Amino acid sequence: MAEPSNIPHIEVSDLTIGYGDYVVQRDLSFVVNKGDIFVIMGGNGCGKTTLMRALIGLQRPLQGSVRYSGEDFWGASDEDRQRMKRRLGVLFQSGALWSSLTLADNVALPIAQYTDLTQTRIDEIVSFKLALVGLAGFEDFYPSELSGGMKKRASLARAMALDPDILVIDEPSSGLDPITAKRLDELIVELRDSLGTTVMVVTHELASILSIGNNSVYLDAETHTMIPTGNPQDALKSGDPKVRHFLTRGAA
């Protein structure tokens, strides 16, 4: 499996997103290949999260299309869209763990919802997923009993509960210490390498962008459209001046 491929997995074309008359971003077109770690970057308020909401089915775009493995997402019926969503794992910015459920139940819910597995199997899967994010033994904890970083990791465990084809992550490392953030980055890369998961990361965290991304777009808050930036490492060296300014924290 491993490594990015040339098979398009997510195709975004001419997408315009916004609220009512207010356009946040327009003319977004990019392709995410299977096995990519695709970074959507940009400053505060540029529309990163709005784009993510359009990609995962929470907010209908004003225009344009999103295709998963060639299948139109927003043009599909509610049922088909529901089926496509099942292959997505989403990690929300603030974790969005269900506060009335224990960690184990948080991770188990998607599995119980969509498979016929026995409780014993589900428990095993849950324990393994929690162990993967470094939370072995925290099954019976409630989210309110955890630190911010632990919540983030727990919600990653929930996002990958069903081994999704596509993992969508909003700000993976915000609120995490550098070591934990690095471990999370490593885990994301490992999921891609081992399981062939396509990963879309929405972030402005430079360390993550540069170390894990192999393709990217930059959403510009001023022009309200995107700049295709390719591999972030290349963009840092020879990209658009605006992007280099961003990636070097204003130094270039």
Next chain:
Amino acid sequence: MPNNAQWQFEIQPDGDDGLNIILGGRWCIDASLPTSGVVLEALGDKIRRLRFDVAGLSDWDSGLLTFLDGVLKACAQRNIAADTSGLPPGAQRLLAMALAVPEQKVAGHDQGPQSLLAQVGTSALAFLHDAPQMLRFLGQITQSMLRLFTGRARFRYRDLWLEIEEVGPRALPIVSVISFLVGLILAYLGADQLRLVGAQVFIADLVAIGMVREVGALMTGIIIAGRTGAAFAAQLGTMQVNEEIDAYKTLGIQPIDFLVLPRILALMLMVPLLTLYSGFIGILAGLLISVTIFHIGVFEYYTETLRALEFKHFLVGLSKGTVYGAMIAFAGCLRGMQCGRSAEAVGRAATSAVVTAILLITIAASIMTIVYYQLDI
């Protein structure tokens, strides 16, 4: 989706003290895969080594990893050398990651359901813990009041007016409806009993005194407990979740002065007024019923009501309204300030605020009724 035919699994002996686990086909999460328990049964006492043969493996995901994780943990417990080099490299790395952070054994974290006895004990302890907290909160409010009267409390009168508007005028519709219906019920109740002695005109006394002294305050109290008490707890609880209360504290602003005091004052001012209003609406309902159903003259009812209502009845009603208002605000703010940091905790705070308020109101009502009776007020 589940497809059981696709995975293959076999355990072969490997020398005297070893096992060779052969995995083949498709080991994916949606299939009904074997559990690691199958391997554990085969381990027995003699086995010291374990290795894996995955030549026939075509596709795998967490389904395989979960299985292997169970096997490897069991091996580690029994000091069996598990040779993972035969596994796909990606699986090896992910398993290593899962085992990298040892399982936390967290002391004192309660798990599972408690026995009945333990539950009773826990509840009793919780009550013993709660009672001093209530007293402490009462003390803090008293201090805060003193600060207010000596002009040292940071207090925004604009907040007070906003609260007054929210808890007073906006509650008029629901108070009107309930008071009208309760007045109507009282009138029917009285008519039925008084007919026996042919004194139906005393419906007016019953309704007037009943509404003004007791029922108006009680009904208003219960409505406001549900409407405003719960809202106070939810507002303050959400502020607790968002660390807004901590933000006030770090600025040196007492949350009690800033958040609790306006709410308590607003209710102490508004509930008695609503009580008066409730009594008035109840009397109107009584009048309407008496005139239309029981054929008592309007003027007759009016003079009887005036005769029955003494000034002390208003005082009793107003004092009860004030006390109930204070109780509701106290319960709502207390539960809000005690709130934990989750959505569920906010829900519990709102529920508990209403329950506490109604409990306090009922206790206060009983005490005041007895005291007023003894004092012949």
